[in-house]
Amino acid sequence: xxxxxxxxxxxxxxxxxxxxxxxxxxxxxxxxxxxxxxxxxxxxxxxxxxxxxxxxxxxxxxxxxxxxxxxxxxxxxxxxxxxxxxxxxxxxxxxxxxxxxxxxxxxxxxxxxxxxxxxxxxxxxxxxxxxxxxxxxxxxxxxxxxxxxxxxxxxxxxxxxxxxxxxxxxxxxxxxxxxxxxxxxxxxxxxxxxxxxxxxxxxxxxxxxxxxxxxxxxxxxxxxxxxxxxxxxxxxxxxxxxxxxxxxxxxxxxxxxxxxxxxxxxxxxxxxxxxxxxxxxxxxxxxxxxxxxxxxxxxxxxxxxxxxxxxxxxxxxxxxxxxxxxxxxxxxxxxxxxxxxxxxxxxxxxxxxxxxxxxxxxxxxxxxxxxxxxxxxxxxxxxxxxxxxxxxxxxxxxxxxxxxxxxxxxxxxxxxxxxxxxxxxxxx
Amino acid sequence: xxxxxxxxxxxxxxxxxxxxxxxxxxxxxxxxxxxxxxxxxxxxxxxxxxxxxxxxxxxxxxxxxxxxxxxxxxxxxxxxxxxxxxxxxxxxxxxxxxxxxxxxxxxxxxxxxxxxxxxxxxxxxxxxxxxxxxxxxxxxxxxxxxxxxxxxxxxxxxxxxxxxxxxxxxxxxxxxxxxxxxxxxxxxxxxxxxxxxxxxxxxxxxxxxxxxxxxxxxxxxxxxxxxxxxxxxxxxxxxxxxxxxxxxxxxxxxxxxxxxxxxxxxxxxxxxxxxxxxxxxxxxxxxxxxxxxxxxxxxxxxxxxxxxxxxxxxxxxxxxxxxxxxxxxxxxxxxxxxxxxxxxxxxxxxxxxxxxxxxxxxxxxxxxxxxxxxxxxxxxxxxxxxxxxxxxxxxxxxxxxxxxxxxxxxxxxxxxxxxxxxxxxxxxxxxxxxxxxxxxxxxxxxxxxxxxxxxxxxxxxxxxxxxxxxxxxxxxxxxxxxxxxxxxxxxxxxxxxxxxxxxxxxxxxxxxxxxxxxxxxxxxxxxxxxxxxxxxxxxxxxxxxxxxx
Numbered sequence: 001x002x003x004x005x006x007x008x009x010x011x012x013x014x015x016x017x018x019x020x021x022x023x024x025x026x027x028x029x030x031x032x033x034x035x036x037x038x039x040x041x042x043x044x045x046x047x048x049x050x051x052x053x054x055x056x057x058x059x060x061x062x063x064x065x066x067x068x069x070x071x072x073x074x075x076x077x078x079x080x081x082x083x084x085x086x087x088x089x090x091x092x093x094x095x096x097x098x099x100x101x102x103x104x105x106x107x108x109x110x111x112x113x114x115x116x117x118x119x120x121x122x123x124x125x126x127x128x129x130x131x132x133x134x135x136x137x138x139x140x141x142x143x144x145x146x147x148x149x150x151x152x153x154x155x156x157x158x159x160x161x162x163x164x165x166x167x168x169x170x171x172x173x174x175x176x177x178x179x180x181x182x183x184x185x186x187x188x189x190x191x192x193x194x195x196x197x198x199x200x201x202x203x204x205x206x207x208x209x210x211x212x213x214x215x216x217x218x219x220x221x222x223x224x225x226x227x228x229x230x231x232x233x234x235x236x237x238x239x240x241x242x243x244x245x246x247x248x249x250x251x252x253x254x255x256x257x258x259x260x261x262x263x264x265x266x267x268x269x270x271x272x273x274x275x276x277x278x279x280x281x282x283x284x285x286x287x288x289x290x291x292x293x294x295x296x297x298x299x300x301x302x303x304x305x306x307x308x309x310x311x312x313x314x315x316x317x318x319x320x321x322x323x324x325x326x327x328x329x330x331x332x333x334x335x336x337x338x339x340x341x342x343x344x345x346x347x348x349x350x351x352x353x354x355x356x357x358x359x360x361x362x363x364x365x366x367x368x369x370x371x372x373x374x375x376x377x378x379x380x381x382x383x384x385x386x387x388x389x390x391x392x393x394x395x396x397x398x399x400x401x402x403x404x405x406x407x408x409x410x411x412x413x414x415x416x417x418x419x420x421x422x423x424x425x426x427x428x
Numbered sequence: 429x430x431x432x433x434x435x436x437x438x439x440x441x442x443x444x445x446x447x448x449x450x451x452x453x454x455x456x457x458x459x460x461x462x463x464x465x466x467x468x469x470x471x472x473x474x475x476x477x478x479x480x481x482x483x484x485x486x487x488x489x490x491x492x493x494x495x496x497x498x499x500x501x502x503x504x505x506x507x508x509x510x511x512x513x514x515x516x517x518x519x520x521x522x523x524x525x526x527x528x529x530x531x532x533x534x535x536x537x538x539x540x541x542x543x544x545x546x547x548x549x550x551x552x553x554x555x556x557x558x559x560x561x562x563x564x565x566x567x568x569x570x571x572x573x574x575x576x577x578x579x580x581x582x583x584x585x586x587x588x589x590x591x592x593x594x595x596x597x598x599x600x601x602x603x604x605x606x607x608x609x610x611x612x613x614x615x616x617x618x619x620x621x622x623x624x625x626x627x628x629x630x631x632x633x634x635x636x637x638x639x640x641x642x643x644x645x646x647x648x649x650x651x652x653x654x655x656x657x658x659x660x661x662x663x664x665x666x667x668x669x670x671x672x673x674x675x676x677x678x679x680x681x682x683x684x685x686x687x688x689x690x691x692x693x694x695x696x697x698x699x700x701x702x703x704x705x706x707x708x709x710x711x712x713x714x715x716x717x718x719x720x721x722x723x724x725x726x727x728x729x730x731x732x733x734x735x736x737x738x739x740x741x742x743x744x745x746x747x748x749x750x751x752x753x754x755x756x757x758x759x760x761x762x763x764x765x766x767x768x769x770x771x772x773x774x775x776x777x778x779x780x781x782x783x784x785x786x787x788x789x790x791x792x793x794x795x796x797x798x799x800x801x802x803x804x805x806x807x808x809x810x811x812x813x814x815x816x817x818x819x820x821x822x823x824x825x826x827x828x829x830x831x832x833x834x835x836x837x838x839x840x841x842x843x844x845x846x847x848x849x850x851x852x853x854x855x856x857x858x859x860x861x862x863x864x865x866x867x868x869x870x871x872x873x874x875x876x877x878x879x880x881x882x883x884x885x886x887x888x889x890x891x892x893x894x895x896x897x898x899x900x901x902x903x904x905x906x907x908x909x910x911x912x913x914x915x916x917x918x919x920x921x922x923x924x925x926x927x928x929x930x931x932x933x934x935x936x937x938x939x940x941x942x943x944x945x946x947x948x949x950x951x952x953x954x955x956x957x958x959x960x961x962x963x964x965x966x967x968x969x970x971x972x973x974x975x976x977x
Contacts, residue, residue, distance in 0.1 A: 043798050160550070171944070201943050204903065206894035209688050209824065210938045217681075222641035234799050234895045241893075245809050245821045251553040269801050272809075275549050371548055374499070381471070381548045 028071040029064075029333055031056055032091035034102025034112070034123075039079025040233070044312075045104050047263060048126060049074060051313045052101045054301040055320040065327055073097055081111045088112040092119040098333035099124065099323050101316060106130060106174050113138070122335045124323065126315035128258060128280075130177035134392040134405030134413035137335075139322070139342065140362045141315040141355075143281050144390040145181050149228070151367040152256045152279035153182060155382045156226045157189065160254065163223035164195045166215050168231060171200040175230035178258070182228060184396040195223070205235045208242040216246055219253045227255040236260055240273045250275025256369070262308035265376040273372045281351075281365040282314035283378045288352035308376075318355045318363065321347040343408050353387060360405035360413075362390025459484075463492075463510045463528060467503050471548050478551070482558040490562040492528045497555040501528075502542040511537075516544070557582065561590055569600040576606040580613075580638060588614050609634055613642055621659040628662065632669040635680070635816030640673045680818040685935050691824035693931025694831035695893070697924050698886040699904045700911035701838055704923040705879030706758075707912055709855045710872065712766055713773050715780040717908060718901025719787040720758060720880045724750035724887020725896045726791060729800045740805035743888065750884035757787075758880020762873050770872075788898045799897040808892065827889055834885060835924055841878070842920065851875045855918070914954055916964030926965055930954075 033052050035045035056070045064070060073095045077084040084103065091097045092115065099122045103109045106129050116123050116137040128143040156162040167182060169175025179198055186196055197218050199211065219225035231239055236257070243255065256277040262284045265273070284295065291309075294317065299305050323338070325345050330337040346356040355363045364387040370378025393403040393414070402418045404410070412422035462477050469477060478496070481489055495501045495512040502511055502523070511534060513523040523542060525534040547555065556578055563575035576594075579587045588610065595607045608630065615627035631639050646657035646666040657663050699721060706714050728746040735742045761783060769776045808826055811819040842848035850871045853861040862868050890900065911930060915922025930950060937946035961967070 038797075199942070204895075204899075205943060206903070207692060207943075209691070209821065210685070210935055211943070213684060213688070214939065220637035220641075222637070222645070234897065237799070237801075237895050238893060241804070241809075242821075245811065245823055246819070247811050251549050251556070254549055269803050275552065379546050379548070 028069045029066070029327075030095055030097040031070050031072050032095065032097035032100035032102070033072055033074045034077060034084065034087055034091060034100050035104065036079040036108075037074075037076040041079040041104050041108075044263060045079075047307075047310070048101075048104070048312055048316055050302060051298075051316045052320065054298065055317065057301070058297070059320075059324060065324060066331065066333070077108070081105075081107050084108045084111045085115050088115040088121070088123075089119070092116070092121040098122070098327075098335075099338070101126070101319060103127070104312070107172070109138075110173075120335055122323075122338060124316070124319035126312045126319060128311070130174045131181070131392055131394055132177060132397075132400055134360050134362075134407075136339065136361075136407055136413060138361060139319060139357065140390065140392070141319040141322075142312060143365055143367075144362055144392060145178055145394055146391040147281060147365050147367055147388045148258055148279050149178050149182055150185060150396075151384060151388065152258070152277070152369060153185065153228065155279075155369050156228075156254070156256060159382060160226065161224050162226040162254075163191075164218065164221065164225040165191065165197070166218055166225065166227040167196065167198045168211070168215070168227055168229050169198075169200050170205075170230065170232040170235060171202055172232070175200065175232070178230050179228075181394045181396050184394075184398075188396060201231070201235065203233060203235065206238045208239050209246075212239070212242045212246050212248065215253065216248055219248075225253050227253060229255050229257040230259060231257070232259045236264065240276065241269075243276075244272030250277070250371070261310040261312075262377065263310045265372065266306075266308050270372060270374060270376045274374050276372050277369055277381075278372065278378060279367065279369050280311040280378075281367060282309075282311045282349070283368055283370050283380060284309045285370070285373075285377045285379065286351045286368075288350060290348055290352060291350040294350050314350045318347055318349055322355075322357055339407070355387070358389055359408040360390070360392045361407060362392055364389045459486075459529065464503075464508060466496075466501070466510060466545050467508065471551050474545075474547075475551055475554055478555060478558065482561070488529055488531050490559060491526075491531060493555055493559050493562075495528075496545065496547065497552060497559060499544060499547070501545045503545060504537055505541050505543060510545070511542075513542070557584075557587065561587055564590055564594050569603055572598070572600065572603045573606060576603055576610065580606065580610050583610060583613060609636070609639065613639065616642060616646065621662050624657075624659070624662045625665055628665045628669050632665075632672060635673055635676055635818075637816075639816070640670060640677070643670050643673070677817045680815070683818055684820075685939070686932060687820055687824070689932030689935035690928060691828055691931070692935055693928035694828045695886075695889065696907055696911050696931055697927035698827070698831045698834060698889055699883070700908040700915075700923050700927055701835060701920065702879045702882035702884075702886060703908045703912050704915070704918075704920055705838075705851075705882065706876055707879075707909070708918040708920075708923070709851060710875055710879075711773070711917075712770075712876065713777045713780065714766075714876075714879075715777055715905065716761065716784040716787060716901075717880075717883055718903075718905035719784045720754040720883035720901070721887035721890060721904060722791065722896075722898065722901040723757060723787065724754050724884030725802070725891040725900055726795065726800070726887075727753050727884065728888045728891040729795075729802050729896055732802060739803050740807065743805060743892075746888050747885055750888045751881040752884075754884025754887065755877040755881030758883075759873050759877040761880070762876035766876065767869070767872060784901065788901075791898045795898075797898060799895040802891040802896050804892055823892060827893070830889055834882065835920070838882060839920060847871075847874060847878075851878075910951070910954055913958060914964055916966035916968065918968045919964070919966040922964055922966035 031052065033049050035049040036042050037046055037049060053072055056072045059065060060069050073091060075087040075091060077087045088100065091100055101124045103112060103123070103125050104127050109125055109129070112123065113135060115121070117135060121137055123138045124141055125138055126141050128148050129140070131144045165186060167179045169179055183196060183198065187193070201211065215227060254275070254277055256279055258279060260278050261280060295309055298309055299307060322342060322345055325347060326338045326341040327333050330341040332338070342357050343359045344357065346354045349355045351366055353366055355365060357363055366387050367384045368380050369382040370380050373379055392405040393400040395401045402416050404415045404417055405413045406415065407413070410422065415422045462481060465477055466474055478493065482493060491512065492501070500513050500516050502513055503509070504511060510528055511525040512528050513525060516523060522536045522538050524536050526532070527534040560575040560578035563571050566572050566575065576591070579591060591607050591610045595604060595611060598604045598607060612627045612631045615623050618624055628643065631643065643666045647663060647670065648656050650656055655663060657666065702720070703714070703717050706712050706717065727750040728743060731742040731746040731749055732739060765779050765783065766776060769779060804823065808823045810822050812822055812825065813819045842851060850866050853864070853866055854868050854871045858868055894900065911923055911927045914930065915926030934946050934950050937949055941949060
């Protein structure tokens, strides 16, 4: 048999198999999973893929959905932003999935957005992000800036009496937009421009000594100073190490981070971080029974008793249950019907409360501020008294404060309340 | 002047002595109840309870506060009693209990039965200040010094009176000096302008930010338009003092930037000196050089896994181990790939680039794609306080010294050993060296192994500063080539001077241009430089070099 013949045999065999697979899959509902399983983001996103697999598995054990089994379709966009769009098109057009859970970075979300709008798909996006967006086809289960950044700054301002602010970020869209919102917010609260210092460093920055010395100098002006960190990825490790080296403790200059969670801490020496802060909508250390049960299920599924849980995992848990509930309510997996059923639905979160989906496709979430413990977990030192409704368009930016998103009555993601117009799906 | 000071001192001493009995006998309350309240109190209430406890003179107060500060105060679930534990180390299954009142051992309890009483930043800060008050009477001068420094961070009436009482009996000059600062700062609030002037004179040569900010505060205007400091003469003195302090602080700021530059430069020299051998001496463009550093860093990680209880020793042992591992891989690389490609730089570049990808993937398969955490030994973290304005980080001092030592050894090997002689001979004139009976093949392998081994050592150093992951090498390979080209190919001294000056220039630019722009400026300057002097800072001279060019 020549190699060409062998190739054709293998191909036809594979074709037979896939036809057989398709006929078997007739009565399943397909759930797309669009998370990077290789490349730089694999560290964070693989966990989310496993979370969805676990939730699908549990739902199937409960008897599936609408009498059908769920079937997860996993693709690997490999931390490559254009590939995200290709893989999204593959899931929607070829695999005809009913729903997609996926993306981590904002740039990957921006990349798949046109695909989901063109094919009228449904995406659940589980990560805290910069806001300034609301698509008909996306459900944002992570925090908007008013559910993470703004409460964290409020906490520092009121409870820690911080007067001087360093906004330190990695140089890309999420930190830049968040810092723009925070700067406007701080100025609205009467903080002078000379008391705000904004700085950006590239991805993977490792030589922090000059920056940390500058922060130390900025913080020695006699006013309480804090660092609001949107530093992303592994640049955090040398940053916190350098803070420890230059003897800046959390008691002098606390750092509140928006991208450092249990998963990120699990791989590093946490001693220099103790006392520094993080703001999230969920912490693994939460003692709610729902959380304890979730952690047990996770450990049983992943078969590693030391694995951590984190905020985006909770977002997927909420998102998945919302979708299941909406499908049951609509008695169909048709995207239009599910989208009509979704707003107003309420499902339990993992911290003992409930999450309600708002007409702007964002959730209500409690906000927690935690201090890093020596064991890499967080002690909650502050929380909001009630859940905070997610605001797609920030009220503190001049361009966006008149914009409103409402997919129930206005049927628009960016309705300008001043000019009374909807500028459609195009985002500035 | 001295008279008033003494008078004030005496007066205060009398006040303290009067107050002392009152301190020793706080309002009668059940201490046990106060302790057990800590269990469920909010952070604000905990702070209040701690304040009340600290006002007692009992011998158990300091140990309890210190334990609370160090996360060693626990509640036993079975009977809700509060205990101090000797160590809350995670590896311990059961914890040794100490009764907080009698400070006697109280048996042990399992970890599940104990709940830690938590603290937050604010409470920890408070506890630190309160413990420092007790530590003023410690027999160790170092502890007293730390206590005074802690108290100076936020001066309060009570701690101030303690400082005053201490200043008359303090035997240690260093501690007394710190106490003087505190008393001087307090004297700025005195009603007597003479006393304020004296205080400014005493504080004028202190460079700490507390002193500077306090003096600058005198010059500020209050809400009603007047000055915070009413006396014109005092204001003038304060202004002069602030200006002098600022001059010194900006001078020391420059020294600090130079230090940062030298430390960045040392890292550059370290990562480039291996390349100076393989590229500079042999002319091999080795794109896998960065991956050899990565292997060195992973060797450090493996050594730490092997001896988790001796971090410092593991790092010292990692140096020869990394040299050996990276050197061995280098020799294998040279024998199996590079020797077939001598004289064909483009093919060498492509082949070694391929090797670098293979090595990265190998590490991903063996260790996973995630970064590994390499611990820093305790003696390598922290700072060396030179004066109030300047402190140098110990790990950066270590890297500068380490680089100089490695560089010196490398220079010795090249200039003083048989291997070095062979290497130089082969580099200068291969066929003549061969004719003299030098086995050039073997020397090639040894030279490449030496360069690779130095890369491995650089990896050990890098593991202390940056993330140990499969991509570690990529972020340094470009820098290494830049240093070697800038310094002059084939000249070790050029690598040293080139690396250090690139580090210093980058750090001088960074505060003004930001990290990214500073790097771009350095790169552009380098391109211009190489256009004008294509053979670097220290070009090789002589007939051999001419014929090579």
